[in-house]
Amino acid sequence: MPPLFLAHGRFERLVKLLIAYTIRRLLMLIPVLIGMSFITFSIVHAIPGSPAQAILGEKASPEAIKQLEQQMGLNDPLYLQYFRYMEDLLHGDLGTSIKTGRPILEEIGPYLAATMELALAAMIIAVFFGVNLGIFSAWRHNTVVDYTSMVIALIGVSMPVFWLGLVEQWIFAQELGWLPSNGRMDPRMFFEPITQFVFIDALIQMNFEAFMDAFNHILLPALALGTIPMAIIARITRSSMLEVLRSDYIRTARAKGVGEGLIIYKHALKNAFIPILTVFGLQMGLLLGGAVLTETIFSWPGVGRYLYEAISTRDYPVIQSGILVVATIFVVINLIVDLMYAWIDPRIQYGKE
Amino acid sequence: MSTNAPTMPVGEPEPTAGTEVERESPFRDSLRALLRHRSAMIGGGIILFFIIIALIAPLLLPYGYNQIDADARLQAPSADHWFGTDDFGRDIFARVVYGARISLWVGFFAITGSIVIGSLLGLVAGYYGGWRDTIISRMFDILLAFPSILLAIAIVAMLGPSLQNAMYAIAIINIPTFGRLMRSRVLSVKQEDYVLAARAIGMKNSRILLRHILPNSWTPIMVQGTLGFATAVLEAAALGFIGLGAQPPEPEWGKMLSDSRGFIQSAPWTMLFPGLAIMFTVLGFNLLGDGLRDVFDPRMKQ
Numbered sequence: 001m002p003p004l005f006l007a008h009g010r011f012e013r014l015v016k017l018l019i020a021y022t023i024r025r026l027l028m029l030i031p032v033l034i035g036m037s038f039i040t041f042s043i044v045h046a047i048p049g050s051p052a053q054a055i056l057g058e059k060a061s062p063e064a065i066k067q068l069e070q071q072m073g074l075n076d077p078l079y080l081q082y083f084r085y086m087e088d089l090l091h092g093d094l095g096t097s098i099k100t101g102r103p104i105l106e107e108i109g110p111y112l113a114a115t116m117e118l119a120l121a122a123m124i125i126a127v128f129f130g131v132n133l134g135i136f137s138a139w140r141h142n143t144v145v146d147y148t149s150m151v152i153a154l155i156g157v158s159m160p161v162f163w164l165g166l167v168e169q170w171i172f173a174q175e176l177g178w179l180p181s182n183g184r185m186d187p188r189m190f191f192e193p194i195t196q197f198v199f200i201d202a203l204i205q206m207n208f209e210a211f212m213d214a215f216n217h218i219l220l221p222a223l224a225l226g227t228i229p230m231a232i233i234a235r236i237t238r239s240s241m242l243e244v245l246r247s248d249y250i251r252t253a254r255a256k257g258v259g260e261g262l263i264i265y266k267h268a269l270k271n272a273f274i275p276i277l278t279v280f281g282l283q284m285g286l287l288l289g290g291a292v293l294t295e296t297i298f299s300w301p302g303v304g305r306y307l308y309e310a311i312s313t314r315d316y317p318v319i320q321s322g323i324l325v326v327a328t329i330f331v332v333i334n335l336i337v338d339l340m341y342a343w344i345d346p347r348i349q350y351g352k353e
Numbered sequence: 354m355s356t357n358a359p360t361m362p363v364g365e366p367e368p369t370a371g372t373e374v375e376r377e378s379p380f381r382d383s384l385r386a387l388l389r390h391r392s393a394m395i396g397g398g399i400i401l402f403f404i405i406i407a408l409i410a411p412l413l414l415p416y417g418y419n420q421i422d423a424d425a426r427l428q429a430p431s432a433d434h435w436f437g438t439d440d441f442g443r444d445i446f447a448r449v450v451y452g453a454r455i456s457l458w459v460g461f462f463a464i465t466g467s468i469v470i471g472s473l474l475g476l477v478a479g480y481y482g483g484w485r486d487t488i489i490s491r492m493f494d495i496l497l498a499f500p501s502i503l504l505a506i507a508i509v510a511m512l513g514p515s516l517q518n519a520m521y522a523i524a525i526i527n528i529p530t531f532g533r534l535m536r537s538r539v540l541s542v543k544q545e546d547y548v549l550a551a552r553a554i555g556m557k558n559s560r561i562l563l564r565h566i567l568p569n570s571w572t573p574i575m576v577q578g579t580l581g582f583a584t585a586v587l588e589a590a591a592l593g594f595i596g597l598g599a600q601p602p603e604p605e606w607g608k609m610l611s612d613s614r615g616f617i618q619s620a621p622w623t624m625l626f627p628g629l630a631i632m633f634t635v636l637g638f639n640l641l642g643d644g645l646r647d648v649f650d651p652r653m654k655q
Contacts, residue, residue, distance in 0.1 A: 028494075031494070032491075032495050032498045035494075035495030035498070036495060039495070039499075039507060043511050046511035155632070157639060158633075158635040159628075159635075160635075162590075162594050162610060163632070167628065170617045175618075286500070289500035289503050292502065293591055311510065323504075323506065327503060
């Protein structure tokens with residue numbers, strides 16, 4: 001929310017500064033994106049020996065290797081190969097998967113949708129439980145409840161996401177049999193993909209059985225993926241709430257007899273929100289990275305699993321482009337969070353870095 | 354009281370308690386506060402426990418980490434096999450204990466590497482500024498633009514899967530954390546009077562950097578290093594888990610977890626104990642790191 005209490009002229013000046021800041025941030029993206037493309041380009045070229053050899057394996061015939069080298073343009077000078085790579089990227093060409101022979105751009109769409117769905121579900125869990133756990137701890141500061149939830153948060157930060165996933169699978173899917181342990185949906189379910197987002201598709205087709213099935217499938221992986229961000233968000237919320245709850249205006253509100261719930265959720269949380277937002281942005285990276293691990297455990301058909309399979313079959317174009325796509329999404333999310341941050345609290349950073 | 358001040362010249366009157374506290378160096382003061390910090394001590398204790406286990410326990414174990422026993426496959430925990438056995442009949446307790454060596458070793462070398470390289474780059478960027486700063490800072494931006502585990506995957510994909518390459522990858526992805534920290538410390542220390550004075554009397558840059566700026570910047574690096582150790586252990590396990598880190602038969606915790614995936618129902622102990630080992634190691638470094646931060650650098654506390 002823009003600070004509306006500002007006088008007319010000052011508000012306009014603020015908007016101008018924010019626009020300038022946005023443009024500067026967008027310009028700063030250019031070297032970062034170029035650097036990223038350079039790193040992903042190097043993946044193929046830094047492999048010891050010939051990339052064609054690495055792709056085809058030890059037993060490949062020399063002719064096959066020569067042919068693939070020719071096909072990949074590996075005999076050209078490096079700078080030429082890099083320019084060709086960049087040119088292709090700018091035309092939206094992410095290369096061709098060696099395993100399936102299909103363009104990666106076509107292939108990656110459904111995987112991306114699955115990952116976004118999972119990441120979003122995990123984030124909802126993380127924010128909802130993290131913020132409330134943090135608030136509760138701050139509210140009941142220095143009590144058993146506070147200590148318990150902070151110990152839980154600390155253990156949450158220390159757990160590897162893939163282990164948590166395995167433990168969940170063991171308890172909830174294998175031992176108790178409450179939830180499915182694999183996949184995005186029951187394969188026997190008749191279902192027409194339209195947008196590739198199963199929840200939206202199910203709603204469009206009014207297929208509530210499919211919706212519930214998708215819901216049951218996403219619970220375990222989302223819980224595994226969301227736990228670490230949840231723990232971090234809980235810790236940050238607690239400490240920033242503690243700070244806010246000590247401030248004068250909260251004391252005033254209390255003195256006026258404002259109800260405790262209103263104080264916490266309306267007055268205090270609003271001001272504790274900025275550090276939470278920062279952490280949210282940082283956690284998206286962890287979430288996208290964690291998705292690679294979570295998806296392999298739960299056979300979730302997302303980019304992470306796509307990458308994992310590419311790694312095990314040495315499908316280098318897919319490794320290259322998969323990493324580039326996820327990193328680009330990460331950069332864009334961080335940019336959006338930074339801009340929101342500047343918008344919510346313009347004092348902070350429309351000046352210099 | 355006099356035993357506390359053995360260097361006191363004879364004949365001087367004994368100081369009061371108050372002046373004795375003032376005589377203490379801030380470092381010893383902090384050290385004392387750290388020893389009183391409960392969670393830091395718990396964390397330190399956990400780490401010490403794992404270090405001792407990693408160092409001496411292999412000598413005491415009845416089984417080797419790769420001792421295959423076809424008659425003892427997937428056995429539940431018992432007096433013979435405290436943590437049970439895996440699908441090759443190998444003793445999981447032995448493997449977890451040897452795994453502590455691997456994880457601590459990888460974490461130590463990776464984080465030391467990123468501290469040394471990151472600090473050097475941060476020092477140069479912060480102290481000299483100008484084009485050096487621009488290049489180094491942009492480099493950090495690019496490295497930070499990747500979700501860290503993804504960058505690690507990219508690096509290992511380049512170098513080829515092995516424990517050593519996983520260690521290099523972890524070192525590289527953590528460089529910008531320390532680099533940026535050092536740079537910001539240098540920027541603020543640079544403005545201190547004693548540095549300006551050193552410069553005014555014509556002290557050489559290298560000497561200023563080594564004698565004044567580095568010693569005054571290392572506390573946040575130490576704090577971050579401890580927390581970074583926790584991350585490094587997690588990252589090593591993650592790389593091992595997706596098959597890019599330790600290769601069989603090395604008993605790396607992450608690799609053990611991925612090997613256990615087929616047996617989580619029939620033999621959950623194959624998955625339980627390596628995971629607990631990772632969790633407690635990481636918890637130990639997190640607790641100690643938080644404690645160090647509270648004591649040495651209260652400003653860094655959120």
